[in-house]
Amino acid sequence: MDTIFIEQLGVDTIIGVYDWERASPQRVYIDLDIGFYTRDAAADDDVAQTLDYKAVADRVAEFVTAAQFKLVETLAEETARVLLAEFDVPQVAVRINKPGALPQAAGVGVRIFRQREA
Numbered sequence: 001m002d003t004i005f006i007e008q009l010g011v012d013t014i015i016g017v018y019d020w021e022r023a024s025p026q027r028v029y030i031d032l033d034i035g036f037y038t039r040d041a042a043a044d045d046d047v048a049q050t051l052d053y054k055a056v057a058d059r060v061a062e063f064v065t066a067a068q069f070k071l072v073e074t075l076a077e078e079t080a081r082v083l084l085a086e087f088d089v090p091q092v093a094v095r096i097n098k099p100g101a102l103p104q105a106a107g108v109g110v111r112i113f114r115q116r117e118a
């Protein structure tokens with residue numbers, strides 16, 4: 001299995017458990033590692049045979065912008081669910097970094113790995 005990745009996709013979203021976090025969007029950065037066999041697309045040099053990372057980035061940005069979850073765990077879980085439901089991919093790793101959450105840390109968040117159920 002190969003991997004198509006997107007690094008540090010920045011999206012502004014309502015996220016957090018505290019009242020002040022519900023008032024305005026915060027920037028999160030999303031890393032995606034998506035399992036996909038790329039050999040056929042490479043052989044034909046054809047974007048139609050691969051996973052279009054622009055389509056993935058656009059959909060994830062749309063979903064996350066509209067989301068209003070409290071936990072980064074929920075945002076990661078639901079992002080993985082959208083990818084597995086809407087794209088023909090068997091597995092995804094989703095990492096959410098919320099850099100504004102802890103002043104004493106460069107970033108905090110979660111990384112999950114999910115596979116399509118058989």
Ligand SMILES: Nc1nc2c(c(=O)[nH]1)N=C([C@H](O)[C@@H](O)CO)CN2
Nearest residue numbers: 015016017018070071072073101102
């Ligand atoms: N495991 C988690 N811990 C915390 C989260 C979270 O989403 N997952 N969120 C918060 C607050 O929203 C925080 O980001 C505010 O600084 C605290 N702990």
